[in-house]
Amino acid sequence: MSSGVLETATSHVSVPDSALQVSAPLYDLVVKEILPDLGMEAESFWALMEEVIGEMAPKNNILLLKRYQIQAEINTWHQSRSDAPHDHDQYKKFLQKIGYLQPEGPDFQVSTEHVDDEIATIAGPQLVVPVKNARYALNATNSRWGSLYDALYGTDGIPLDDSPERSTGYDPARGAKVIAFARAFLDESFPLSAGSHADAVDYSVVDGALRVALADDTVSGLKDPEKFAGYNGRADAPAEILLCNNNLHAIIQIDPSHAIGKDDAASIKDIVIESAITTIQDCEDSVAAADGEDKAEVYRNWLGLMRGTLSETFMKGGKAVTRTLTPDLHFLNPKGAPITLHGRSLLLVRNVGHLMTNEAVLMHGQEVPEGILDAIITATIALYDLKRLNQLRNSRAGSMYIVKPKMHGPEEVEFACELFAKVESVLKLPVNTLKIGIMDEERRTTLNLKACIRVARNRLIFINTGFLDRTGDEIHTAMEAGVMVRKEAMRSEAWMKAYEDWNVDIGLACGLQGVAQIGKGMWPKPDLMKEMLDSKLAHLEAGANCAWVPSPTAATLHALHYHKILVRERQDELKHRRRASIDDILTIPLLGDTQLSDQDIQNELDNNCQGILGYVVRWVELGIGCSKVPDINDIGLMEDRATLRISSQHVANWLRHDFVRRTHVLETLKRMATVVDRQNADDREYKPMSPDFDSSVAFQAACELVFGGVHHPNGYTEPVLHRRRIELKASQK
Numbered sequence: 001m002s003s004g005v006l007e008t009a010t011s012h013v014s015v016p017d018s019a020l021q022v023s024a025p026l027y028d029l030v031v032k033e034i035l036p037d038l039g040m041e042a043e044s045f046w047a048l049m050e051e052v053i054g055e056m057a058p059k060n061n062i063l064l065l066k067r068y069q070i071q072a073e074i075n076t077w078h079q080s081r082s083d084a085p086h087d088h089d090q091y092k093k094f095l096q097k098i099g100y101l102q103p104e105g106p107d108f109q110v111s112t113e114h115v116d117d118e119i120a121t122i123a124g125p126q127l128v129v130p131v132k133n134a135r136y137a138l139n140a141t142n143s144r145w146g147s148l149y150d151a152l153y154g155t156d157g158i159p160l161d162d163s164p165e166r167s168t169g170y171d172p173a174r175g176a177k178v179i180a181f182a183r184a185f186l187d188e189s190f191p192l193s194a195g196s197h198a199d200a201v202d203y204s205v206v207d208g209a210l211r212v213a214l215a216d217d218t219v220s221g222l223k224d225p226e227k228f229a230g231y232n233g234r235a236d237a238p239a240e241i242l243l244c245n246n247n248l249h250a251i252i253q254i255d256p257s258h259a260i261g262k263d264d265a266a267s268i269k270d271i272v273i274e275s276a277i278t279t280i281q282d283c284e285d286s287v288a289a290a291d292g293e294d295k296a297e298v299y300r301n302w303l304g305l306m307r308g309t310l311s312e313t314f315m316k317g318g319k320a321v322t323r324t325l326t327p328d329l330h331f332l333n334p335k336g337a338p339i340t341l342h343g344r345s346l347l348l349v350r351n352v353g354h355l356m357t358n359e360a361v362l363m364h365g366q367e368v369p370e371g372i373l374d375a376i377i378t379a380t381i382a383l384y385d386l387k388r389l390n391q392l393r394n395s396r397a398g399s400m401y402i403v404k405p406k407m408h409g410p411e412e413v414e415f416a417c418e419l420f421a422k423v424e425s426v427l428k429l430p431v432n433t434l435k436i437g438i439m440d441e442e443r444r445t446t447l448n449l450k451a452c453i454r455v456a457r458n459r460l461i462f463i464n465t466g467f468l469d470r471t472g473d474e475i476h477t478a479m480e481a482g483v484m485v486r487k488e489a490m491r492s493e494a495w496m497k498a499y500e501d502w503n504v505d506i507g508l509a510c511g512l513q514g515v516a517q518i519g520k521g522m523w524p525k526p527d528l529m530k531e532m533l534d535s536k537l538a539h540l541e542a543g544a545n546c547a548w549v550p551s552p553t554a555a556t557l558h559a560l561h562y563h564k565i566l567v568r569e570r571q572d573e574l575k576h577r578r579r580a581s582i583d584d585i586l587t588i589p590l591l592g593d594t595q596l597s598d599q600d601i602q603n604e605l606d607n608n609c610q611g612i613l614g615y616v617v618r619w620v621e622l623g624i625g626c627s628k629v630p631d632i633n634d635i636g637l638m639e640d641r642a643t644l645r646i647s648s649q650h651v652a653n654w655l656r657h658d659f660v661r662r663t664h665v666l667e668t669l670k671r672m673a674t675v676v677d678r679q680n681a682d683d684r685e686y687k688p689m690s691p692d693f694d695s696s697v698a699f700q701a702a703c704e705l706v707f708g709g710v711h712h713p714n715g716y717t718e719p720v721l722h723r724r725r726i727e728l729k730a731s732q733k
Contacts, residue, residue: 012292012362015046020053021362022046023292029300030377037307038383048426049376053363056419060354060369063412067714070444071477073098078480086481092586095447101586102410102448109511110457112435114397118346119461119517122247123545123567124277125555126519127345130626131281131305132289132298134312135323139552141305142326143276144345145251146556148185149260150270152178155529157557170259179264182271186252189245189563190227192220200266203254205235208334215265230331230339242331242341246566248559249274249341276555278517278546279345280403281305283374284352285469286626286640288619290725292360295370299377305347306384308392325392346401347394348437348462349378353406354415356718372419375402379423379434386433398430401461403437406469406716409444410451417456437462437517440503441469441642442714443477446585449506463512464519465503467491472645474589475653476715483591483659486604487650490589498584504543504571505579513571522548524637526628529557540565543574550628550638591659605654605665607632608647610672612705613689615639617676617698620724621687630679632672644705644717652709665706673699697728 012021022030031042077094081087095101118124129140152158158177186197195214202213210228212220222228229249233239241252251272255261261269281302283289289298304310305325313322328343351374352358357367382400384390395401404416413436420434436459438445438452445452453460471490478484490496500520507518520539523532532549536558539547545567549555596604610632618624619641628636629643637643654660673689673696680686689696701724705717712719 012359015050016043018046018050019364020046020050021365023296023360025296026292026299026360029296029303033300034303034377034381037389038380038387040380045380049361050363052376052419052422052426053361053368053372056372056415056422057363057369059415059418060372063354063408063415064713066411067408070098070100071714074100074477075480078478078482082480086588086590088583088586092583095586100409100444100447102451104448104450105454107509108454108457110453110460110515112458112460112515113432114399115435115461115515116346116395116397116399117247118277118342119401120515122277123540124248124562125275125549125558126517126546127276127279127552127555128282128286128350128522128548129279130286131283131301131349132287132294132625134301134304134310135314137281137301137305138310138312138323138325140276140279140281141344141347142323143279143552143555144274144326144343145272145329146275146552146559148182148250148271148273148556149178151273151529151553151556152181155553155557156527157181157529157533159530175260179260179268185560185563186250186271189250190243191223193223194218194220200268202266203238203241203252205231205238205334208336210241228334230333232331235336240331245563248277248562250563273556273559275559276345276549276552278348280348280350282350282626283378284350284405285642288623288625288721288725289358290623290722291358291729294623295358295360295373299381302349302378303381303384306381306390306394308390327392342396344392344394348401348403349382350403350405350437351375351378353404354412355406355713355716356722358722371404371416375419375423375434378402379420379427379429383427386429399433399435399461401435401437403439403462405439406442406714407438407445407452408442408714409448410455413438413445413452414455417459420459432459435459435461437464439464439466439469441466442473443470446470446499446502447582449503450510453506453510453512457510460512460516462517462519463503463507464517464521465500466521466642467496468521468642468646470499471496472642472649472715475646475649476712478588478590479649479653479656479710481588481590483657484650484653485589485591485594486596486600487608487646493589494584494587495589498580498582498587500542501580502582502585504574505577508543508571508575509579513568517546518544518571520544520547522638523550523554523558524639525635526550526554526638527636529554533557533560537561537564540567541570543567543571545571601660602668605651605660605668606672608651609665609668609702609706610675611639611647612644612651612702613669613673613676613699614679615641615644616702616705616721617680617686617689619644619721620698620701620728622685623725632675634679641717641721644721645715648705648709648717649715651706652715655707656710662707666703669699669702669706697724697731700724 011024013027127140129136183198199215204211229244230242231238243250253270255269256267258269261267311324326343329341333339352370356370358370361368385394614629626640629639677688689699693699
C-alpha cells in the first residue's frame with residue numbers, strides 16, 4: 001500500500017504519525033473519493049480529525065457519565081419511596097436539586113442567519129430516509145414535486161373499489177374520481193373569480209394574467225390573481241401553468257396528446273404538487289450501520305447527494321432503470337421573464353447522537369464517538385455544496401443543516417454546538433455555517449427546552465416532537481416509579497398533550513417563526529392515505545410548519561393540508577394561548593389503580609413482542625434499519641429504532657415490577673416469533689427464528705433488549721443491535 005500505510009489484522013489502516021486507525025473501506029472513501037476534488041491532502045485531513053476527536057471525545061464521555069449519574073439518583077429516589085404514594089411536589093424539588101430540571105432563564109429570540117426559505121418560510125411535508133439506501137435517498141430527494149393524479153389513483157386517498165378494470169388496466173371510473181378530486185383542490189386553493197376549474201376548457205396567459213375559458217363560453221380568471229406564478233410554452237397555449245398558494249406551488253400540466261389529457265376538456269394530463277419541501281437524510285435511527293463498511297456506504301451516498309452525482313440502477317418491470325437527481329425547474333413568470341424553482345427537496349442530515357461509538361475509526365485503539373465522526377465527515381462532504389463544487393445546489397443560503405438526536409438537556413446541546421464550531425474552525429468555514437436541529441425526544445430536553453434553544457440560538461433551525469422515542473425515555477427515566485399504562489394509552493396521558501403543546505409554545509416564544517422548523521412526528525401507515533388525509537391536518541392546527549411522512553406519495557397528499565392552512569397565521573394565534581404546564585409534563589404515566597384484564601395484558605404483550613421481533617429480525621439479519629413492518633394485525637407500519645425503544649422499555653417496565661413474569665414474556669416472544677416468520681415467509685433472504693430460538697441471533701437480540709431493558713442506557717437499543725449485527729456478519733464470513 002502506498003505512502004507506507006499499513007493495514008492491520010482487523011482491516012483497519014494505520015494512519016502514519018497518528019493515533020488513528022481507520023476502517024479500510026472508510027479510508028479508501030476519504031482518500032480516493034472525498035478529498036481529491038476538495039483539494040485537501042490526506043495527511044492534513046487525518047491530522048484535523050485527530051485534533052477534533054482528541055479535544056471533543058473526553059467531553060462527550062463526561063456528558064454520558066452525567067446521564068448515568070442522574071438516572072441512578074432518580075432510580076434511588078423512587079426506590080426509597082416505593083411504599084408511599086407519589087409526591088409530585090417533592091419529586092419536582094428533587095429534580096431541581098440534582099440539576100435535572102434547570103431554571104428557565106430570561107426571554108430571548110433566536111438569531112440564526114443564512115437559512116434557506118424551505119426551512120424559514122415554507123411550511124410543508126418532510127421526509128426522513130436512510131441515506132444508506134441510495135435508491136431511497138434519491139427517491140426522497142426527488143420528491144420535491146409529485147403527481148397528484150398518481151398519488152390519488154394508486155392509494156386509498158380516494159377509497160378503493162372492486163371495479164374489474166383495476167385488475168386489467170386503467171379504470172376510467174376511478175380516473176374520473178381522481179380528476180374530480182384534483183379539480184376540487186384547484187377550486188379550494190386557486191379559486192376562479194367565477195365558475196369552477198371543473199368546467200375549464202382552455203387555459204392561456206393574457207397580459208400577464210391567467211385566462212380560463214369555461215364550458216359555458218364565459219371567460220374567468222383567478223379570484224386572487226397573484227396566485228398565478230408563471231407558465232411554460234406559448235402564452236396562448238401553455239404546456240404548464242404554475243400556481244402558488246401559502247408559499248407552495250402547484251403545476252397544471254396540459255398535453256392534448258397524452259392518454260389522460262386527450263380525454264380532458266382542458267387537455268389537463270396531471271397536476272403536480274410541490275411536496276417534500278425538506279428531507280432528512282438519516283445516518284441514525286433508520287440506518288443499520290454497525291461497522292466501518294456500513295459507515296462508508298452511508299457517507300458515500302451523502303457524498304453523491306452533495307456532489308449532485310448520486311445514481312442507482314435497479315430492475316423494474318424486467319428492465320434496468322437508472323435513477324439520478326432531478327434538475328431544477330424552469331418557467332416564465334407572468335411577465336414572460338425566466339424563473340427557476342428548486343427541483344429537489346432541501347436536504348438536512350441527521351448525525352448520530354452522543355452515545356454510540358463505532359469501529360470505523362479507532363484512536364489509541366479505542367472506538368471513536370460516532371456522532372463526532374459524523375460531524376467531521378458529513379461536514380467535509382458538504383464542502384462540495386458550500387463551496388459550489390457540485391452539479392446541483394442544495395443550500396442556496398450557504399448553510400449545512402445537521403439534525404442532532406438523543407441529546408439530554410442544555411449541556412449536551414451546548415456540546416453539539418461546540419463540536420460544530422470546532423469542525424467549522426478546522427474546515428475554515430464561517431462561524432455558524434453548520435446549523436443544528438434539536439430533536440425534542442428526550443425528557444430532560446423537553447423540560448429544559450428553552451435553555452436548550454438558548455445555547456443554540458445562533459445556529460438553531462429545527463425542533464420537533466416524537467411520540468415513540470419520547471415515550472421510551474419517559475418510561476426509562478421513571479422505570480422505578482411503578483407500572484406504566486399501556487403503550488397506546490400514553491397518547492391520552494396528561495404529559496403527552498402538554499409535551500406536544502409545550503414544544504410549540506416554547507419554540508414560538510423563542511422566535512422560531514420565520515427562522516426555523518417546528519416539526520411533528522411520523523405518519524406510520526404508508527398504505528392508509530385516506531386516514532392520513534383525514535387526520536394529519538391536526539399537525540398544522542397544532543402549529544407545526546413541517547411534519548414527517550413515510551413516502552413521496554404521502555408527501556404529495558400531505559402537502560394538500562398546507563394549502564388549507566397558512567401555518568404562520570395559525571402560529572400567530574397560538575402565541576396568545578396559555579402555555580402548557582410543566583407540571584403536566586412531569587406527571588408520571590403510572591397505571592395506578594386501573595385494572596387490566598388478563599386478556600388486556602396478553603394483548604399488550606403480543607403487540608409489543610411482535611413489534612420488537614418484526615423490527616429486530618430485519619435489523620440484525622438483513623441490515624435493514626427502516627422498512628414497512630407488518631404489525632400484529634398485518635398492517636404495514638413504517639418502523640425505525642424508536643419503535644423498538646418504546647416497545648422494549650414497556651415490557652421491561654412490566655417485568656421490573658412483576659406485573660408480568662419472565663416465563664410469560666418468553667412464551668409470548670416465541671409465539672410471536674412464529675407470527676413474524678409467517679409474515680416474512682415470502683422473503684427469500686429471511687431466516688426464520690423458530691423453531692431453533694437458541695441459534696437465532698435476532699431472537700436472542702430481542703430477548704436481550706427486553707430482559708435487560710432496565711439496564712440499557714436511557715433505554716437505547718443501539719448497543720445491542722450493533723453488537724448482534726456484527727456477531728452475525730462475523731459468522732457469515
